[in-house]
Every structure is written in structure tokens, then in C-alpha cells.
Amino acid sequence: MRIRSVIFGILACCLTAAASQAQDTRNLLESKESLYNNIYVYEQPPYRSMTFGHNRRIYTESVYNTRDEKDLPVDYTRFMTATLMYAKDVHSILEIGFGGGRTAWYLHRFLPDVPVTSVELDPTVLELAKKYFGIKEEPNFHVANRDGRLFLQEAKDRYDIILIDAYRGPFVPFHLLTKEFYQLVKDHLADGGVVAQNVEPSTMLFDSAVKTINAVFPQLDFYRAEGNIVTVAYLGDERKPEDLAALAQERDKAYGLRYRLADMLAERRRIDVNGGDVIDANAKILSDDFAPVENLKSIERHNRKLP
């Protein structure tokens, strides 16, 4: 009996191993070494993914459905669009960190009359996005090859929505996560504008990031996606759920959005940033002077979950 269960055990192990092998049927379309990254584009029909480094599970930057350009296969990218129910007006959108450009393209397709600008540091990422991810320059859709902070420093325009999703593999460039940076973001926000930042919540960097954003923007709403948390930040008073619901309904209808704002609203969470229950009371606000992002990234968060 025991022997049999051992055999079954071994068999089960082999099957699992085979299954995980079988799962890895993705096909490498192109790999390219850029100034900043080693970029790999894989295909597993109908999806294409762009990864930095070989491990797609950890460092996937973007996933594109080749049969449906309006699909947002990565969960958190949908929640980045929740900003649409916050902004007073939607006349211009800025994204920092383009990657495969899915979020920006989704917004462009559903809001063709609104200029969407995206900023990407790595020219090779842009090249591959155009080659494999169905991205092209169009009226009202523009991608700038620039460091995000430099772009803001020089930009004269103000935006109704600013989306921040600048990662290099698992790393966050420190100068895009400091109080001074968010001050710059705030200075480029139109009246009634809103900011969304994608943050990965498993390390202490999350606590510091939340406190840093909160140092500039008094209001933070959180949306939990698979493995990521989208932080929506704005000025002024807390938005009332009924006001958000009304705007969500109006814009769902006006733009015909596939991922309905009204549905996202149900996932909205508020937390007490300074209470010490969710966000570590010792977490420090990051500044240009003090921003040990790599170090914070290596410390796991324990037992403090969003409600």
C-alpha cells in the first residue's frame, strides 16, 4: 500500500512537471538587448508578452491579445482606467512608463478624441511595441522617448489624468517615487485631475510609496488587482461614492468602456494611512535625498493587509 502511494506520488510529480513543461509552450519571437534591459517578446497565441529578463512570471511588462486590441489581459491595467470616474474633465491623459502600451492604447481606442501621451525611457521597448503589440502613431496618440521625470520637468501642459507605471523589471527608478517627483506630478495636473500609480504590495516599498504619495495628495483610494494595488490619488476632499457612481455611469455610457467603471467602483478601498494598522508607522516618506528603494523592496511586509 505504502509502495503504491509512493509510486503514485512519483507519478503525480512527473505529471505536474510535465504539465508545467507543457504550459511553457510560448514561443520566443525576438529578444533584444537595449540600453536598459534585456527584452524578450514571447508568443502563446493569442497572447504576446514583453518581459525583461527570462522569467515571464516575475518581470512581465505587458501582455497583448493579438485577436483583440481592446483586451486588457493584465488585471491591474484595467484598474488604472478607474481614474476615468475621478477626473473632473477628460481632455488629456499622460502615462509614464509605456511598456507594451496596452493601457494607453485601450484609452486611445475608447476615447479617440482625447489626446493620450505616453512616456517611455527605453527606445527599444518602443520599437518592439510597434513591431509586435499593434502600436502605431495616430492622431491623439503620442509616445515620447524620455525619462518620465525629465519629461514632466520640461512639459508645459497639464493633464486631467496621469498614470504612473514605470518599472524596470522588478525595480522602480528611485527618482520616480519621491515626494519631489509627486510634487512635479501635482504641478502638471489640471484642476480636478487625478493620478494613478501601480504599486506591488508585498514589500515595505509599498508602505513608503503610499506615505510618499500621501505627502503630496491628501486623498488616496485603493484598488486591489491580482498581485498589484492601484493607488488613485487626488487633491481636495474625499469623493463621495454616490458622486463617483454617477460619473462612472455617465462615462461608461459616453465612452462605451469595456471594463465598466461602475464595476470597478465596487472594489474601491479607503485605508487609514497614518493609523499604523495597514501602513507601517515607521515607513518613511521618500525624498530625492532619502530613497532606499532597492533596500525597501527586499523587506517583506507581514500581516498588514488592505481591508
Add this chain to the structure above:
Amino acid sequence: MTAALSRAGLLAIYICSFIVGSVLMGFEMLGSRYLFPYFGGGIGTWASLISTVLCALAIGYFAGSAIVDRHPSPRTIGTMILIAAAYLALVPATADPVMANILDHIGDGPSATLLASTALLLIPLTLLGTFSPIAVSLLTRSAAEAGRVAGLVYGVSTIGNVVGTLFTTFTLIPLIGSRAITYLFALALAVCAGILFIPFGKRAS
């Protein structure tokens, strides 16, 4: 050969060689913290920082070898290090306006990042670069031991480089702000200069 130093004097020079080596690379790592907010975290910024440090060292080595021909003494290198310390002490208060100015007037291309890293690093690191050749000449008593002494000085200072790089990156930057670290480096250099100003006297042989 120059006047021989006492045992304590020899030791002092090796200790300073280590500290100067540490501060040198530690400050290069800090350079990224001063430059990134203005010029971005791209590879161009790193290339500018690294090449400026190497330029500073090259100039420092040449200048050091010229000084060796004239009047090398612990006092001379002490003075060099003290000026570098003073320069570093000025950096935290002045770096931001200088960087902003460069960004406004020259932009963020290679010439701007090179100019910014030059403004930040060239002078203090050139002064620190004069240390090794002068130290070698002070420590060498006969032509026969020149090679051995040079090897020791560069070995000790390179270990200092490694410690400075790692300690700054993994301990200091997570612990305190870049401005505070800069003051700490200035202080370390001032202490070095102080040690070198101590009259250790001549070797009793």
C-alpha cells in the same frame, strides 16, 4: 628619496589611503543620487559619472607625480585632502541649484550630464587622486622597494574603493540621506587630513 617617516607615520599613510579610497568610490555612488532627479536614471548618466571619476583620477595621478618631484610631504597630501573635504562640505547646499541651472541652460544630453558630473566630482576626486603617487614616494626608502610599496598602496586603496562602494550602497543610503552621507564623507576626509598634519617625526635609524 625623501626623509624617512616613523612607523606611526607609515601606518597613518596606509590608513588614510584606505579612507580616501572608500570616500572616493562612495562619493561616486552618491553622484547617482544627485544626478538622477535631474538627468534621469539612464545609462548615459552612469557613463558620465564613471568617466568623470576616471578623468579625475588620471589628472590626480599626473598632478601627484608632478608634486612628487617638488615637495612631497604628509602635509602636502593633508592639504589636498582638506580642500577636497571643504568641497564636499559645500555640495549638499549647492548641488540642487547647480543641477537645475545646467538642466535649464544645457538640457539633459551627454554634454549636460558630463558637465553636471564634472561640477560634482572632478575637483574633489582629482585632489584625492594625488594621494597615491605621493604616498608611494613618501613610503619608499630605496629604489629596490618602489614596486612593493606601490603594490601595497594601490592594494590598500583599492580595498578602500570596494568597501566605500558597498558600504555606501548597502548601509549608508538605506540608513541616512545622501546629503548627510556627503557631510559624513567630508568629515572622514577632514579627519584624514588631521592625521596627516600630525608631525610623526623621522625614523630613528
